[in-house]
Amino acid sequence: MPRRAVGDYRRAMTTASRQPARVVMDESAVSAALQRMAGEIAARHPEGALALVGVLRGGAPLAARLRSLLSAAGRAGALFGTVDITLYRDDAATALPNPQIGRSEIPFEVEGRVVILVDDVLYTGRTTRAAIDAVMDYGRPRAIELAVLVDRGHRELPIQADYVGLRIDTSRRERVEVRVDPVDELAAVVEVLGPAENTPAPGG
Amino acid sequence: MNGSVRHLLGIEDLPARDIVQFLDTAEVFFGVSTRRVRKVPTLRGKTVINLFFEASTRTRTSFELAGKRLSADVVNISVSTSSVSKGETLLDTVKTLEAMHPDVIVVRHSASGAPHFIARHTRAGVVNAGDGMHEHPTQALLDAFTIRRAKGHLADLVVTISGDIAHSRVARSNALLLTRLGAKVRVCAPRTLLPADMEQYGVEVFDSLGPAVEGADVVMMLRIQHERLTEALIPSTREYARTFGLNRAMLSRAKPDAIVMHPGPMNRGVEIDADVADGPHSLILDQVEAGVAVRMAVLYLLAAEVGQSPLA
Numbered sequence: 001m002p003r004r005a006v007g008d009y010r011r012a013m014t015t016a017s018r019q020p021a022r023v024v025m026d027e028s029a030v031s032a033a034l035q036r037m038a039g040e041i042a043a044r045h046p047e048g049a050l051a052l053v054g055v056l057r058g059g060a061p062l063a064a065r066l067r068s069l070l071s072a073a074g075r076a077g078a079l080f081g082t083v084d085i086t087l088y089r090d091d092a093a094t095a096l097p098n099p100q101i102g103r104s105e106i107p108f109e110v111e112g113r114v115v116i117l118v119d120d121v122l123y124t125g126r127t128t129r130a131a132i133d134a135v136m137d138y139g140r141p142r143a144i145e146l147a148v149l150v151d152r153g154h155r156e157l158p159i160q161a162d163y164v165g166l167r168i169d170t171s172r173r174e175r176v177e178v179r180v181d182p183v184d185e186l187a188a189v190v191e192v193l194g195p196a197e198n199t200p201a202p203g204g
Numbered sequence: 205m206n207g208s209v210r211h212l213l214g215i216e217d218l219p220a221r222d223i224v225q226f227l228d229t230a231e232v233f234f235g236v237s238t239r240r241v242r243k244v245p246t247l248r249g250k251t252v253i254n255l256f257f258e259a260s261t262r263t264r265t266s267f268e269l270a271g272k273r274l275s276a277d278v279v280n281i282s283v284s285t286s287s288v289s290k291g292e293t294l295l296d297t298v299k300t301l302e303a304m305h306p307d308v309i310v311v312r313h314s315a316s317g318a319p320h321f322i323a324r325h326t327r328a329g330v331v332n333a334g335d336g337m338h339e340h341p342t343q344a345l346l347d348a349f350t351i352r353r354a355k356g357h358l359a360d361l362v363v364t365i366s367g368d369i370a371h372s373r374v375a376r377s378n379a380l381l382l383t384r385l386g387a388k389v390r391v392c393a394p395r396t397l398l399p400a401d402m403e404q405y406g407v408e409v410f411d412s413l414g415p416a417v418e419g420a421d422v423v424m425m426l427r428i429q430h431e432r433l434t435e436a437l438i439p440s441t442r443e444y445a446r447t448f449g450l451n452r453a454m455l456s457r458a459k460p461d462a463i464v465m466h467p468g469p470m471n472r473g474v475e476i477d478a479d480v481a482d483g484p485h486s487l488i489l490d491q492v493e494a495g496v497a498v499r500m501a502v503l504y505l506l507a508a509e510v511g512q513s514p515l516a
Contacts, residue, residue: 084232087232087236087244087245087246087504088244088245088246092245092246092247092248093246093247093248093249093250093507097504097505099225099228099229099505101229101232103231103232103235104232104235105235133245136241137239137240137241137243137244138239138240138241139240
């Protein structure tokens with residue numbers, strides 16, 4: 001039943017966007033990548049409390065998924081939080097106000113802890129920069145690491161991920177979407193959407 | 205706010221969805237105030253001017269803290285209202301401030317409508333921090349925020365507002381906001397302090413505290429605004445305290461889980477007894493805390509809007 005729903009929501013979304021989409025990671029690839037990332041995190045941190053912080057909105061379900069995979073890998077009890085970066089965006093003072101700010105909830109002391117930020121797509125690095133600043137305002141972690149499902153390149157800041165599901169080459173005109181199944185939060189696919197026909201390139 | 209709110213001048217013209225938007229955004233900033241670093245970089249480079257023509261410590265401090273916690277530059281200006289030719293003076297003041305390119309001007313003035321006048325002559329967003337006997341929208345928002353946090357919702361709650369209804373902008377803004385979000389509002393005061401047209405706000409009017417408090421979810425007490433009383437409207441402070449003061453016996457007529465609120469400043473022993481003000485039902489200090497979060501939400505939603513609006 002969940003599997004069926006995945007197909008449905010994916011088809012619906014693809015049709016709605018009317019853009020050519022190619023699946024770069026199907027469900028099993030996403031699942032395998034997260035499994036491997038959890039293994040890497042467990043290997044790098046064999047002891048001590050781990051804290052996973054999902055960057056809203058795309059990173060939160062992936063952080064939850066990693067947390068359960070870590071449990072299965074013998075690293076149970078990882079702390080879990082979410083962070084919304086709206087108030088930390090570098091264009092916050094000039095962008096339109098966002099009336100739907102997500103709730104940042106870090107219900108544990110970050111002081112002295114290793115915090116692993118989890119996001120779906122790493123692109124310019126600006127979101128990660130904002131998320132780092134947001135976490136720092138809760139305290140001074142011992143280290144912050146970054147786990148992303150997809151690294152699509154085009155960095156505008158000196159930021160890199162410690163755990164990467166998949167690196168792909170993209171054009172700036174493309175969009176990379178991680179679609180998490182609304183029914184089965186553990187299922188996700190990654191799509192690259194080409195520029196829509198008849199849509200001029202940015203700045204063009 | 206979908207471009208709909210450039211200024212916050214009153215609750216009267218604010219649709220329910222914008223009110224809820226302010227309250228929801230305030231929840232985010234309430235979280236910020238509980239962290240180790242109680243500050244976000246959001247309004248870096250923006251300027252907020254607190255323009256106060258009337259004495260105020262708590263509201264001004266609350267706005268100042270809200271602006272600073274958003275990383276805005278905050279300037280406080282206190283102006284005396286002694287000048288007779290207020291219109292001209294006010295326009296000159298606004299023109300001067302306008303040349304300093306503020307993003308938001310927070311105004312308190314003893315004349316109703318002064319913030320509206322300023323809004324017509326500036327490109328900045330204007331927040332009404334209390335104008336005469338007219339409105340005090342951020343107080344109403346923070347009261348609603350406090351009630352919503354305590355009760356989980358506003359709809360169908362019985363809210364009793366007792367005190368100097370005639371001279372209170374807090375009562376007016378609260379009555380407008382709470383009824384708009386579905387609460388059942390009762391106002392209570394001696395007949396001399398009750399405006400004749402109160403029913404137009406969809407509230408129930410009482411001239412005796414007991415029946416007004418009966419079964420209430422929220423009891424909000426207001427002080428007598430002696431500075432606005434031009435004639436003797438109450439026999440004496442002692443007489444008022446006896447008949448309209450909220451003491452423990454009176455409060456027991458409200459719901460067992462009723463909450464007690466007061467926008468301050470309080471006159472202990474007059475409209476509210478000390479053991480009620482400091483008692484387990486009191487959310488008076490929660491209101492102060494909510495005030496900063498609500499004003500952060502207001503400044504955030506207005507200041508960011510200003511950056512987008514074309515030159516007036």
